[in-house]
Amino acid sequence: MTRQAYTYYPGCSLQHRSHAYESSNRNVAQALGFDLVEMDDWNCCGATEYFSLNRLPAYALVARNLARAANEGADELVVPCSACFLNLHKTDKQMAQYPDLARSVNQALAAGDLHYTPGTVRVRHLVEVIISDIGFTELATRITRPLYGLKLAAYYGCLIARPDSIFDSTEHPTTMDRLFEVLGAESVPFALKTFCCGGHMAQISAETGFEMIHKIVKNAAENGADAIVTVCPMCQLNLDVYQNSANKLFDTDYQVPILFFTQVLGLALGLKPSDLGIGQEFVDAMPAINKISEVPPPKPKRERRDKQALPMPVMPE
Amino acid sequence: MKTSQDLTFHDRVVALTPGGEALEQCLQCGSCGGSCPAGADMDHTPRGLFAMIRAEMEDEVLRSNTPWYCVSCYACTTRCPQQIPITDIMYTLKQMAIQAGHYDHPHATKFSETFIGFVEQRGRSFEAGLATRYHLYHHPTDMVRLGMMGLNMLRRNRLPLRPKSIREVDQLQAILAEAKAIAAKETYR
Numbered sequence: 001m002t003r004q005a006y007t008y009y010p011g012c013s014l015q016h017r018s019h020a021y022e023s024s025n026r027n028v029a030q031a032l033g034f035d036l037v038e039m040d041d042w043n044c045c046g047a048t049e050y051f052s053l054n055r056l057p058a059y060a061l062v063a064r065n066l067a068r069a070a071n072e073g074a075d076e077l078v079v080p081c082s083a084c085f086l087n088l089h090k091t092d093k094q095m096a097q098y099p100d101l102a103r104s105v106n107q108a109l110a111a112g113d114l115h116y117t118p119g120t121v122r123v124r125h126l127v128e129v130i131i132s133d134i135g136f137t138e139l140a141t142r143i144t145r146p147l148y149g150l151k152l153a154a155y156y157g158c159l160i161a162r163p164d165s166i167f168d169s170t171e172h173p174t175t176m177d178r179l180f181e182v183l184g185a186e187s188v189p190f191a192l193k194t195f196c197c198g199g200h201m202a203q204i205s206a207e208t209g210f211e212m213i214h215k216i217v218k219n220a221a222e223n224g225a226d227a228i229v230t231v232c233p234m235c236q237l238n239l240d241v242y243q244n245s246a247n248k249l250f251d252t253d254y255q256v257p258i259l260f261f262t263q264v265l266g267l268a269l270g271l272k273p274s275d276l277g278i279g280q281e282f283v284d285a286m287p288a289i290n291k292i293s294e295v296p297p298p299k300p301k302r303e304r305r306d307k308q309a310l311p312m313p314v315m316p317e
Numbered sequence: 318m319k320t321s322q323d324l325t326f327h328d329r330v331v332a333l334t335p336g337g338e339a340l341e342q343c344l345q346c347g348s349c350g351g352s353c354p355a356g357a358d359m360d361h362t363p364r365g366l367f368a369m370i371r372a373e374m375e376d377e378v379l380r381s382n383t384p385w386y387c388v389s390c391y392a393c394t395t396r397c398p399q400q401i402p403i404t405d406i407m408y409t410l411k412q413m414a415i416q417a418g419h420y421d422h423p424h425a426t427k428f429s430e431t432f433i434g435f436v437e438q439r440g441r442s443f444e445a446g447l448a449t450r451y452h453l454y455h456h457p458t459d460m461v462r463l464g465m466m467g468l469n470m471l472r473r474n475r476l477p478l479r480p481k482s483i484r485e486v487d488q489l490q491a492i493l494a495e496a497k498a499i500a501a502k503e504t505y506r
Contacts, residue, residue, distance in 0.1 A: 012441050012442040012444075012481075015441075015477070015481060016442075016443075016444045016445075016475070016476070016477055017444055017470065017475040017476060018475070019474060019475070041483050041484045041485055042483070043436070043440040043441065043483050043489055044436045044440060044441050044442045046433065046436060047432065047442070048388075048389040049428070049429035049432040049433050050429070050433050050436070051389075051405075051408040052408055052411040052412065052415075052425070052426075052429045053411075053412060053415065053426075053429050053430065053433060054412060054496075054497065054500055055333065055408065055409070055412060055500065056496045056497070056499055056500035057493045057496040057497050057500065059496075060492050060493060060495075060496035061436070061489075061492075061493065061496075064488070064489060064492055094335050094336075097335070097336070098335045098336070101335055104496075104499050104500075105496075107495065107499055108492050108493075108495040108496035108499060109492055110495070111491040111492050111494065111495035112485075112488035112489065112491050112492040113488070114488075114492070158389075158390040158391055158392070159390075159391070162390065162391035162392065162394065162395045163391040163394045163395055163402075163404070165395075170395045171395075194392075195354060196354045196355075196388050196390035196392070198354075198355075198388055199388045199389060199390070200388075200425075200428060201355065201386075201388055203428055203451070204424045204425045204428045205358070205386070205424065205425075208355055208358050208386065212354055212355070212388075241466070241469075241470070279473075280473045280474060280475060281473075282469065282473070
């Protein structure tokens with residue numbers, strides 16, 4: 001059951017390098033009939049950086065958002081970025097689990113006249129909201145332009161699958177694959193669907209990062225994907241912006257566009273590519289989008305057993 | 318309250334990590350190293366590092382590059398049969414290595430510090446500033462390559478040059494200052 005409005009925490013990336021994700025989220029929400037209401041004066045979640053430097057301020061940074069969301073009366077907070085989602089979700093969960101931690105965090109929050117009772121705000125990822133609250137059956141009725149013929153690799157990345165799998169298997173999630181089928185697209189087999197994109201490695205140890213990026217792109221390309229679809233601005237940045245650097249390092253020439261899940265969902269809802277921020281990606285997505293056909297691809301015929309294959313055992317008469 | 322002198326290195330790692338007690342249960346199976354996407358670059362696997370923590374090899378552990386190659390993907394954490402919060406232990410080790418001045422892999426620290434510098438100042442991260450400041454100081458020879466990439470980002474409207482700030486920066490800074498003060502006192506609960 002969808003709400004009419006969700007309290008929304010966009011995260012810094014969506015205001016900087018991932019406008020495409022922000023505009024597609026906004027337009028998809030509107031098309032599906034709900035509002036994303038940005039919470040007031042939210043701050044950065046600290047990404048993976050603050051926890052490496054100083055644990056308690058890192059938790060306090062995240063908890064300021066939870067406390068302010070609770071003060072706004074929000075019982076849920078919808079987050080489109082997997083790293084922000086993880087930090088908010090983890091802080092809420094660990095404050096509930098470890099009272100010592102909750103006490104110290106609240107002592108720090110008190111310096112800003114804030115307090116947070118763990119469990120007050122349920123932190124949710126946007127992909128989970130759309131899939132669980134609206135549901136596949138309802139989504140299927142909203143599709144006006146099915147993505148027939150488009151082969152997509154569902155890339156979950158790390159932080160919605162781990163450490164707390166929020167709606168699916170940790171090792172082998174399939175929810176997004178099912179979403180693509182509802183949209184009329186084909187979901188290709190993708191063994192590295194939860195393999196890490198490298199996070200900040202492309203910055204601090206480029207070859208380590210590029211190797212991880214290369215593995216993911218190669219795996220999707222070899223399985224025939226026209227595009228990789230992600231739910232996280234960091235994954236999109238790494239796989240898209242550094243795809244050519246990874247190509248150079250490994251002497252390959254993959255050109256697999258990296259799209260956000262709301263971009264492909266928006267296309268199927270009949271939105272224009274320009275309303276979904278398509279065109280901001282480094283690896284051009286238009287060749288993939290132009291493959292979308294008006295008619296569903298023929299169902300593959302079930303192969304009959306090859307007569308030349310090993311004979312079935314025959315019972316002696 | 319115990320002071321740092323009363324606690325072994327192993328105990329301090331445990332105390333600094335929420336749920337860290339599980340470290341005692343490590344059965345040295347190696348699922349962590351096997352699951353790690355950056356394992357090939359590490360000088361010790363997480364499993365090896367945990368054996369070294371048990372052996373009180375503080376100096377070697379805090380000089381290891383292992384935590385710095387951790388990408389925080391939690392693959393080891395979810396697969397660990399003993400439910401050791403491995404990723405969080407890596408965060409603890411990074412923090413301890415910085416405090417001890419013991420790291421031989423400074424890029425990661427400088428990147429984190431530059432990133433958080435903007436956050437502490439404005440409440441939001443600032444990509445254009447992070448990229449230029451970090452690379453200018455730490456990888457100046459990369460500036461040409463980075464400049465090209467920056468231009469490509471700009472052309473796609475993906476690199477705003479003006480930082481954003483939250484409204485109540487004072488509130489955030491008061492919270493962070495208090496958190497730092499508590500952390501300094503309560504490092505070893």
